[in-house]
């Protein structure tokens with residue numbers, strides 16, 4: 465009880481709980497709430513109990529991550545850990561289904577906004593929001609204890625990192641991506657199927673299009689999330705050897721109605737990751753600067769610099785407009801906008817020049 469109460473306190477997410485950590489749900493409520501899902505033969509009561517005991521991480525909570533988290537939370541996945549580095553903005557609302565206008569107005573971090581929204585429709589599961597950028601230095605801590613990892617990211621760098629971690633730990637993960645009207649997904653079952661690096665030894669050329677250059681249909685996002693969430697249910701209920709699991713790379717273009725499926729049933733011999741077990745992305749040094757997808761902005765990592773928002777607010781007042789809440793501080797210094805997180809990480813909007821972003825950070829936050 466205490467640890468759950470503490471967890472709720474630390475995340476700000478209110479959760480109604482039963483009497484022990486082991487019993488995260490009330491069986492009678494469970495039957496009622498999930499009755500239509502239990503009636504489905506593929507799940508049943510036994511499957512529902514497995515879902516309640518399951519622990520799933522969703523990395524990235526933008527459009528795909530929101531849809532995945534919403535579906536799995538409503539399905540009764542017992543513990544969902546949501547990792548996201550970003551905050552909600554108005555342009556997200558067209559497709560990121562867990563957020564609303566108030567989240568955008570207050571720049572609430574997506575992990576926090578998602579956890580709040582989920583707690584409002586399913587208070588019987590545990591949501592663990594992590595406002596962090598998944599990098600080699602923190603991946604062990606962020607994914608520890610999870611049995612399945614779902615991809616809600618928007619970049620291959622993070623996907624290769626997840627792939628290395630999952631193959632190294634023999635953990636299943638599900639790749640999902642959507643851009644324009646195109647959606648693609650793959651189940652990676654280490655020891656059985658191909659991994660991401662088997663199929664794409666390098667970032668695929670076709671995927672260099674981003675939401676910014678090609679736009680995105682919310683229906684493409686929901687399609688890929690629906691397929692991936694269903695594969696997650698099969699995996700949790702039937703295990704990683706379930707014959708129901710898809711063992712192909714599946715892609716759709718919803719606008720042209722093209723559909724393709726490539727076998728991924730066997731690993732590629734000599735694959736860097738699953739064949740040679742050369743986990744270069746896992747071993748990679750942490751990345752000091754990242755230009756974000758879909759934005760004219762640069763991210764600065766400064767993990768060793770806890771920020772006192774009240775103090776920083778006072779310090780920045782003479783230099784521009786400052787505003788903060790419990791999770792982020794925003795500072796406008798024309799033409800730049802800096803968003804500072806409690807651990808010292810910052811997103812600087814208005815430039816793609818990493819040296820300039822670094823110098824703005826050094827001048828206003830610290831070097």
Ligand SMILES: [Zn+2]
Nearest residue numbers: 659662735738
């Ligand atoms: Zn491989």
